[in-house]
Amino acid sequence: MSAEKAIEAIQLTKRFGDFTAVNQVSFEIPRGEIFGLLGPNGAGKTTTIRMLCGILEPTAGEARVMGYDVAKHAEEVKQRIGYMSQKFSLYDDLTVYENLGFYANLYGVPREKLKPRLAELIAMAGLRGHEKQLTRDLSGAWRQRLALACAIVHEPPMLFLDEPTAGVDPVSRREFWEMIYQLAGQGVSVLATTHYMDEAEFCNVIGMMYRSRLIALSDPDSLREGVIGVLFEVDCQEPGRAELVLKDLPLVQDVAAHGVLLHVQVASEKQRAELEQTLQSNGIVVERIERILPSLEDIFVSLVDHENRQHKRADKD
Amino acid sequence: MRQGFRRMATIVRKEWLHIIRDPRTLALVIVFPVMMLVLLGYAVANDVEDIPLAVADLSKTDASRLLVDKLTVSGFFMVTHSAQSEDQILEMLDAGTIKAGLYIPEGFGREVTTGGTGVVQFYIDGSNPTIAQTAQLAVETVSQSTSQEILVQRLERSGAGMTIHLPVDARVRYLYNPNLRKMNFLIPGLVAVILQVQTLLLTAFAIVREREQGTLEQLIVTPVRSWELMLGKILPYILVAFINVAMTVAVGAIWFGVEIAGSIALLAALSLIFLLGSLGLGVLISNVSRTQMQAMYMASFIMMPSFLLAGLLYPRENMPWVAYYAGYLLPVTYFLEIVRGIILKGAGFFTLWNWIWPMAVFSVVVFFASVFMFRKRL
Ligand SMILES: Nc1ncnc2c1ncn2[C@@H]1O[C@H](COP(=O)(O)OP(=O)(O)OP(=O)(O)O)[C@@H](O)[C@H]1O
Ligand SMILES: [Mg+2]
Numbered sequence: 001m002s003a004e005k006a007i008e009a010i011q012l013t014k015r016f017g018d019f020t021a022v023n024q025v026s027f028e029i030p031r032g033e034i035f036g037l038l039g040p041n042g043a044g045k046t047t048t049i050r051m052l053c054g055i056l057e058p059t060a061g062e063a064r065v066m067g068y069d070v071a072k073h074a075e076e077v078k079q080r081i082g083y084m085s086q087k088f089s090l091y092d093d094l095t096v097y098e099n100l101g102f103y104a105n106l107y108g109v110p111r112e113k114l115k116p117r118l119a120e121l122i123a124m125a126g127l128r129g130h131e132k133q134l135t136r137d138l139s140g141a142w143r144q145r146l147a148l149a150c151a152i153v154h155e156p157p158m159l160f161l162d163e164p165t166a167g168v169d170p171v172s173r174r175e176f177w178e179m180i181y182q183l184a185g186q187g188v189s190v191l192a193t194t195h196y197m198d199e200a201e202f203c204n205v206i207g208m209m210y211r212s213r214l215i216a217l218s219d220p221d222s223l224r225e226g227v228i229g230v231l232f233e234v235d236c237q238e239p240g241r242a243e244l245v246l247k248d249l250p251l252v253q254d255v256a257a258h259g260v261l262l263h264v265q266v267a268s269e270k271q272r273a274e275l276e277q278t279l280q281s282n283g284i285v286v287e288r289i290e291r292i293l294p295s296l297e298d299i300f301v302s303l304v305d306h307e308n309r310q311h312k313r314a315d316k317d
Numbered sequence: 318m319r320q321g322f323r324r325m326a327t328i329v330r331k332e333w334l335h336i337i338r339d340p341r342t343l344a345l346v347i348v349f350p351v352m353m354l355v356l357l358g359y360a361v362a363n364d365v366e367d368i369p370l371a372v373a374d375l376s377k378t379d380a381s382r383l384l385v386d387k388l389t390v391s392g393f394f395m396v397t398h399s400a401q402s403e404d405q406i407l408e409m410l411d412a413g414t415i416k417a418g419l420y421i422p423e424g425f426g427r428e429v430t431t432g433g434t435g436v437v438q439f440y441i442d443g444s445n446p447t448i449a450q451t452a453q454l455a456v457e458t459v460s461q462s463t464s465q466e467i468l469v470q471r472l473e474r475s476g477a478g479m480t481i482h483l484p485v486d487a488r489v490r491y492l493y494n495p496n497l498r499k500m501n502f503l504i505p506g507l508v509a510v511i512l513q514v515q516t517l518l519l520t521a522f523a524i525v526r527e528r529e530q531g532t533l534e535q536l537i538v539t540p541v542r543s544w545e546l547m548l549g550k551i552l553p554y555i556l557v558a559f560i561n562v563a564m565t566v567a568v569g570a571i572w573f574g575v576e577i578a579g580s581i582a583l584l585a586a587l588s589l590i591f592l593l594g595s596l597g598l599g600v601l602i603s604n605v606s607r608t609q610m611q612a613m614y615m616a617s618f619i620m621m622p623s624f625l626l627a628g629l630l631y632p633r634e635n636m637p638w639v640a641y642y643a644g645y646l647l648p649v650t651y652f653l654e655i656v657r658g659i660i661l662k663g664a665g666f667f668t669l670w671n672w673i674w675p676m677a678v679f680s681v682v683v684f685f686a687s688v689f690m691f692r693k694r695l
Contacts, residue, residue, distance in 0.1 A: 055538060083538040089532040094335075107539060
C-alpha cells in the first residue's frame with residue numbers, strides 16, 4: 001500500500017523543549033504529485049520538511065518517504081530525495097561547476113555519467129557560460145536554479161523544496177515553477193513550501209499549516225468550493241449603501257468591497273434570490289449577481305479566523 | 318567502501334578549495350604561528366644579563382676594585398654609571414637609568430685589610446622580579462666568592478708560604494641546556510602550544526562555518542557518513558598544521574639557535590598523533606557551538622590552560638599540586654615534554670614512552686569520540 005505513496009506522515013510531532021513546532025501532522029501524498037505546504041512564518045513548515053528529510057528526529061509520530069521510515073531507514077531515504085533548503089545553501093567561494101560537481105560526487109553519480117549529467121543540469125538551469133563563475137557573484141534567481149540543480153543531481157524521485165522562490169522576481173518564479181512542472185511530468189514527487197498564495201495554484205495538493213497544525217489538506221478546487229460557503233460578486237448602484245445594508249443581514253457571513261464591486265459570502269447558492277430581493281426592497285438597482293470562486297488567500301484567512309475562534313472558545317472552557 | 322572513499326576525497330577537495338580561495342586567511346594561518354613564536358620568544362625569554370649598574374666606590378682600594386671586577390666578569394652586570402654618593406645612586410634608580418647600584422663606603426678597604434667585615438650597600442630595582450632575583454642571586458654569589466678569595470689571601474699571608482685549599486668545591490655542570498638559556502626551554506614549548514591553538518581553531522571554524530551558512534544541513538541529507546565528513550574536513554588541516562610545525566621548528570633553529578638534537582622523523586610522527594587528538598577536540602567544540610563566536614570562546618577554555626598549566630613558561634614541578642595534576646589532563650602537557658625531549662635532549666622513542674602513551678591514548682579516544690559525536694543531525 002505504501003508503494004504508491006510518496007509521503008505518509010502519521011501524527012508527526014516535533015517539540016523543542018516546551019514549544020511544539022509541529023503538532024500531530026498527518027497526511028498522505030501520492031507519487032507524482034506536487035504538494036504545496038502553505039502557512040505563515042513559524043507555522044512549522046521547515047520543521048516538518050526537516051523531519052521528512054531525516055535532518056531532525058521526530059519527537060512523536062512517524063513518517064515514511066518513498067516507502068521508507070525516516071527514523072529507521074534514514075540512509076535509504078537520503079538516496080531517494082533531493083532537498084533544497086530555505087537559504088539556497090551553496091558554497092559561495094566555489095564556482096557553479098564546483099558546487100554541482102561536489103554534490104554529484106557525494107551522491108555517487110557514476111563517473112562516466114558525471115560530465116553529461118552536469119552539462120544537462122547546467123543547460124536546464126540556464127547557467128551555460130557561467131560554469132566558472134563564483135557562486136557568490138550569482139543573482140538570486142541564478143542561485144535558486146543552481147540550488148535546484150544541486151538538489152536533483154542524483155535524479156531523486158522525491159524533491160523537497162523549502163521556500164524555493166523566496167526573494168526571486170516574478171518572472172523567474174514562473175520559470176522556476178515550469179522547471180518543477182517538467183520534473184513532475186517525469187514522475188518526480190514534489191513537496192514545496194511557500195508564502196505566495198498564487199504559487200499554490202501550481203500545486204495538485206495543498207496543505208495549510210497554522211500554529212504547528214495542518215488545518216487544511218485538499219486539492220485547490222475542492223478547497224475553493226468546500227471550505228467557505230458561497231461567494232457572490234454583486235454589481236449594483238450605490239455600492240456604499242448596499243454594503244451597509246448587506247452587513248446587517250443575518251444570512252450574510254461577510255461583505256468586502258473590491259473596487260465598485262462587492263464580494264458577499266453566504267452559506268449556500270440558494271440565498272442568491274434573497275440577496276437580490278433585499279437590495280431591491282432597499283431601492284438599490286442590481287445589475288448583476290454572479291457566483292465566483294474565492295482566492296486561496298481568502299480561504300486561508302477565513303480558516304485562520306475559524307481556528308482562532310475555536311482557540312478562544314477552547315480557552316474559555 | 319570505494320564510494321565512502323570517494324565521498325571523503327570529495328570533501329577534502331572542497332575543503333582545500335576553501336583554503337586556497339581565501340589567500341588572506343591562508344597567509345595568516347601560515348604566518349601567525351611564526352609571528353607568535355618570534356614575539357613570545359623575545360617577550361618571555363630575554364635572559365637576564367648586563368643589568369645596568371652604577372658604582373659609587375669611595376674606598377678606591379684593591380679590595381673594592383676586586384669586588385667590582387668580579388661583578389662585571391659574572392656577565393650579569395655592566396657598569397654604566399659611576400656615582401659619588403648613595404643619594405646619586407637612588408636618583409638614578411628613580412629615573413630608571415640603572416637597575417642596580419653599588420655603594421662602597423670609604424672605610425671598606427681598611428676593614429677588609431685589618432681583618433674586619435667590609436660592609437657594602439647594594440640597591441636593586443625590584444619592579445621587575447625576574448631581574449631583581451637574578452641580581453640578588455648574582456650579588457650574593459659574587460660577594461661570597463670575593464670573601465673566599467680575600468680570606469684565602471689573608472691566611473696564605475699569615476701562614477708563611479703554605480698553600481690553602483678550600484675544603485669543599487662543588488662543581489655543577491648543566492646538561493642539555495648548558496647555558497641555561499630560557500629560550501631553549503621556551504621554543505619547543507611554543508611549538509607545541511601554537512599547534513594546539515591552530516588545529517583547535519581551524520577545525521572548529523571549518524565546521525561551524527558550515528553550520529552558520531546552512532550548508533551543513535544540505536550535507537546531512539546527502540549519503541555522506543560522519544567519519545567521511547570528519548576525516549575529509551580534518552585532512553587538509555593536518556597538512557596546514559604540518560607546515561606550521563616545520564616552520565616554527567625551523568624558525569626556532571635558525572633565528573633563536575635552538576637546534577634539534579633528536580630525530581626529525583620521530584618529531585613528525587608524534588606531532589601527527591598529537592594533531593589527531595587536537596583536531597578531534599576542535600570537532601567536539603564545533604558540535605556544541607552554533608556560531609564561530611561560541612567556538613572561539615569554547616576554544617579558549619582549552620587554550621588558556623594549555624598556556625599556563627602545560628609548563629610552557631614555568632616548570633610544572635614548581636606549581637601548586639592542583640595545577641600540577643590538572644596539567645596531566647591536557648594532551649599538550651605530554652606533547653610539550655615530548656617536543657622538549659626530542660629537540661633539547663635528543664631523546665628517543667623509548668625514553669619518551671611514558672609521555673607518548675598517554676598522549677596517544679588521549680588522541681585516539683578524542684578522535685573516535687568526535688567522529689561518533691559528530692552528529693549528522695542538526
Ligand atoms: N532548533 C529549534 N529550536 C527551537 N525552536 C525551533 C527550532 N527550529 C524551529 N524552531 C521554532 O519552531 C517554530 C516553527 O519553525 P519553522 O522554521 O518550522 O517555521 P516555518 O513555517 O518554516 O516558518 P518560515 O516561514 O519563517 O520559514 C518557530 O517558532 C521556530 O522558532
Ligand atoms: Mg521555514
